[in-house]
Amino acid sequence: MTDLFSPLTLRGVTLPNRIGVSPMCMYSCTDDGKPTEWHYAHLVSRAAGGAGLVIAEASAVVPEGRITPADLGIWEDAQLPGHARLAAGIAAMGAVPGIQIAHAGRKASRRTPWQEAGPATPGWTVVGPSAAAFDNFATPQAMGEAEIAAAIAAFAAAARRSIQAGYRFVELHAAHGYLLHEFYSPLSNHRNDAWGGDFDGRTRLVLEAARAVRAALPDQVPLAVRLSHTDWVEGGWDTPETVELSRRLKALGADIIDVSSGGNDPRQKIPMGPSYQVPGAEAVRRGAKVPVAAVGLITEPDQAQAILNEGQADLILLARALLRDPYWPLHAAAALGRTEALRVPPQYERGWNTLGKMTRDEAIARPMRAL
Numbered sequence: 001m002t003d004l005f006s007p008l009t010l011r012g013v014t015l016p017n018r019i020g021v022s023p024m025c026m027y028s029c030t031d032d033g034k035p036t037e038w039h040y041a042h043l044v045s046r047a048a049g050g051a052g053l054v055i056a057e058a059s060a061v062v063p064e065g066r067i068t069p070a071d072l073g074i075w076e077d078a079q080l081p082g083h084a085r086l087a088a089g090i091a092a093m094g095a096v097p098g099i100q101i102a103h104a105g106r107k108a109s110r111r112t113p114w115q116e117a118g119p120a121t122p123g124w125t126v127v128g129p130s131a132a133a134f135d136n137f138a139t140p141q142a143m144g145e146a147e148i149a150a151a152i153a154a155f156a157a158a159a160r161r162s163i164q165a166g167y168r169f170v171e172l173h174a175a176h177g178y179l180l181h182e183f184y185s186p187l188s189n190h191r192n193d194a195w196g197g198d199f200d201g202r203t204r205l206v207l208e209a210a211r212a213v214r215a216a217l218p219d220q221v222p223l224a225v226r227l228s229h230t231d232w233v234e235g236g237w238d239t240p241e242t243v244e245l246s247r248r249l250k251a252l253g254a255d256i257i258d259v260s261s262g263g264n265d266p267r268q269k270i271p272m273g274p275s276y277q278v279p280g281a282e283a284v285r286r287g288a289k290v291p292v293a294a295v296g297l298i299t300e301p302d303q304a305q306a307i308l309n310e311g312q313a314d315l316i317l318l319a320r321a322l323l324r325d326p327y328w329p330l331h332a333a334a335a336l337g338r339t340e341a342l343r344v345p346p347q348y349e350r351g352w353n354t355l356g357k358m359t360r361d362e363a364i365a366r367p368m369r370a371l
Contacts, residue, residue, distance in 0.1 A: 002308040004301070005333060005341035008052070008315060010255045010291070012220025013168050015096050015315070016343065018308060019329045020053035021046045022295055022317035023100035023171065023226075025067065027112040033060060033073020035082035043086055046322055047093035050329030050343050053315070054090045056083070058102035058173050061158040062151070064124050065103035065179065068112045074101060074158045080165050087166030094343055098169030100226065101158040101213070103151060105179030106133065106140035106188070129183045129205075130190040135266040148195060148205065151179065156212040163218060171224035172206075172213055176263030180206040181228055184245065185237040187265045203245050207252060214253040224293070225249050226258040229280030232268035239280055243287035250290040258293040258317065259284050274303060282312035293317045301332035 008015045021043070028038040039056070047054045059074040060066040066073065073079055083099070090097035106128035109120045119138060127147060128140035143151070155172065162170050174180035182188040183205040189196045195204055206225070214223050229242040246257045259281035262268045270276070277296030285292040294313035297320075298304055304316045322328050330352065333341045344352050 002311075002314070003338075004305045004308060004316070004336065005338050008291075010169075010222035013096055013222055015052040016094060017050070017052035017329065017341070018315050019051050019304070019332070020098075020293065020315055020317045021051045021055055021322055022319040023055040023057045023173075024319050024323070025057045025071065027068055027070040027114075029070050029072055031069045032078070033063070033066070033071065033075065034079050035072060035086050039072070039082075039086060040089055044089040044093060045326045047090045047095035047097075048345055048348075049322075049326040050333070051095055051318075051322070052329075053098055053169060053317075054095045055098035055100055055169065055171060055317075056086060056167070058100045058104075058178075059083075059158070061101050061103055061154040064108060064127065065105070065151075065154075066108055067104045068110050069120050070112050071104075074099070074161050074165075075154065077161065080161060083162070083165035083167070087168075091166065091168075093345065096169055097167050098171060098224075099162045099165075099167045100171040100173050101155060101162065102173035103154070103179040105129075105177075105182045107137060107177055109138065128179065129188060129196060132188055132190060134177060134188070134264070142191070143195075152205070152208050152212050155209045156216040159213040159216040163216075163221065169222055169224065170213065170217060171226055171258060172210055173226050174206045174209075175226045175228040175258075175260045177228075177265070178263075180209060181237075181264055184241075185228075185231055185264050187231055187233060187236045199241065199244070203248070206245070207248055210249050210254055211252050222255040223253060224256045224258050225254050226260055227284075228261045228263055229259050229277070229284065230261050231264050232262050232270050233265045236265060239283050240287075242280065243284055246284045246288035246290055250288055254290070256291040256293055256315065257281075257284050257288070258295065259313075260295050273297065274299065275307065278307055278312050282310075285311070285313060291315070295319065301335040304332065305336060
């Protein structure tokens with residue numbers, strides 16, 4: 001049985017427990033893509049709340065790869081000081097700082113979610129594998145060889161900047177209908193050249209991006225890849241294909257697959273419910289023999305523990321549950337009778353002493369493993 005509060009080592013980095021903050025877009029930058037005080041308060045508070053891994057939101061590798069003008073970016077060195085502050089703050093709370101690097105492809109240049117739906121104003125030209133729009137979004141320009149090569153190089157450059165900033169876990173975003181997913185799904189990739197057509201052609205870009213990112217990272221830093229295991233559309237990308245792609249990613253040096261789903265076609269029919277994406281994670285873990293992260297309406301401590309008990313995943317990533325409660329990991333420890341596992345900041349000990357707590361010395365003695 002894998003305990004929710006047991007460490008997980010990936011390459012040279014050890015997560016203090018199996019609870020992670022899933023990357024969640026905050027749409028709270030100015031148009032220069034730099035982290036703000038919002039990002040610092042949001043992410044560092046989740047680290048203080050006991051998560052072992054905190055992954056900063058999808059950070060665009062090029063300006064035109066942003067979902068909205070308010071997206072976080074890591075396409076230029078001017079953005080590094082803000083990222084360095086984020087990474088240092090997360091690490092100071094005892095969590096491993098991570099980042100997700102991304103390109104939105106044909107789903108770029110949109111307004112923020114709390115604005116009226118529509119294109120960003122001013123916006124920019126969007127790109128994709130083919131000149132096929134997502135729903136009523138702008139029709140993308142089909143990428144040529146030079147543009148594809150530039151995108152791969154941009155992912156690698158973003159990975160190098162991530163390390164400069166102090167992140168110790170890098171995730172390549174290849175899910176939710178964004179650029180890399182657009183290439184491997186037959187619903188959005190209509191090419192008949194070496195970057196499309198059959199399985200090998202459609203998966204070529206995500207594999208080349210992963211190869212380039214792995215080469216850009218130090219050996220001790222783990223590489224994660226987020227995949228949508230199914231499009232939830234007949235004739236679309238499916239779970240067996242995800243298993244095979246995961247095998248190939250593992251061979252290239254990916255250390256963990258973050259298994260999500262959907263996002264690439266408005267016709268998707270998603271059977272929403274607790275743990276609805278976990279079967280996909282289990283299929284990848286068993287079929288590709290690679291560690292996986294599970295996501296998707298995981299809200300209860302016993303639910304998270306059961307996923308680990310049953311061997312369905314190695315890591316639990318939470319999103320909405322942690323938006324509601326930054327201290328979910330601490331409450332989970334209490335609910336599961338694991339109060340000795342609480343990693344409470346010494347300044348907060350008196351607030352938790354009715355539930356049981358670690359001593360001050362124990363809390364201070366559990367920093368992230370040094371690289």
